[in-house]
Amino acid sequence: MKTARKKNLYQLAAWTWSWVATMAIATFGPKYIWDDHTILTALAVSVNFANGILMIIANRNLFNKFDELERKIHLESLALTLGLTVVVGLSYSLLDTTNLIAYTAEISNLVLFIGVTYLICVTINTRRYV
Amino acid sequence: MKNRLKVLRAENSFTQEDLADIIGVSRQTINAIEKEKFDPSLPTAFRISKLFKLPIEAIFYFEEN
Numbered sequence: 001m002k003t004a005r006k007k008n009l010y011q012l013a014a015w016t017w018s019w020v021a022t023m024a025i026a027t028f029g030p031k032y033i034w035d036d037h038t039i040l041t042a043l044a045v046s047v048n049f050a051n052g053i054l055m056i057i058a059n060r061n062l063f064n065k066f067d068e069l070e071r072k073i074h075l076e077s078l079a080l081t082l083g084l085t086v087v088v089g090l091s092y093s094l095l096d097t098t099n100l101i102a103y104t105a106e107i108s109n110l111v112l113f114i115g116v117t118y119l120i121c122v123t124i125n126t127r128r129y130v
Numbered sequence: 131m132k133n134r135l136k137v138l139r140a141e142n143s144f145t146q147e148d149l150a151d152i153i154g155v156s157r158q159t160i161n162a163i164e165k166e167k168f169d170p171s172l173p174t175a176f177r178i179s180k181l182f183k184l185p186i187e188a189i190f191y192f193e194e195n
Binding site: 067068069070072126128 | 154155156158159161162167168170171174
């Protein structure tokens with residue numbers, strides 16, 4: 001069980017890093033590598049998208065290897081993260097559309113918020129139960 | 131829910147890690163059950179009951195405040 005779980009964890013790590021790498025290539029490639037070639041850009045975006053799907057499957061496989069307490073910890077963290085993302089994300093968007101903030105609301109800020117929130121929630125929940 | 135898991139584990143000279151491996155959960159889960167911070171699922175309770183050859187109600191019991 002532990003070996004299978006470790007294998008799933010390494011698979012998720014590998015898919016996550018390759019997703020980040022393909023995201024970087026799709027973002028900076030058109031400007032710095034292939035000079036805005038449309039077909040190459042579309043290919044890079046497609047590869048990144050497919051990689052993202054595989055990353056999600058790897059995450060689900062790891063989740064299925066969790067035991068009942070770990071599932072509870074992660075489910076509670078996911079629920080909290082989802083709720084906070086919707087509320088904070090829409091408030092952030094409102095701040096932008098009503099011009100209460102000087103800069104444009106970027107989706108990357110929300111992704112960063114999701115990651116940090118999930119990490120904090122998992123840490124707090126783990127401390128609560130263990 | 132209260133339980134006698136820690137006592138039974140000690141009586142049978144199991145470490146938390148041993149018990150976790152036999153039951154198929156993590157050591158943290160055994161620790162959380164012993165500290166009564168987490169109630170196990172029915173399949174886990176049955177596995178524990180089978181291991182110690184005791185009925186579930188002899189290991190886990192409900193105590194109203």
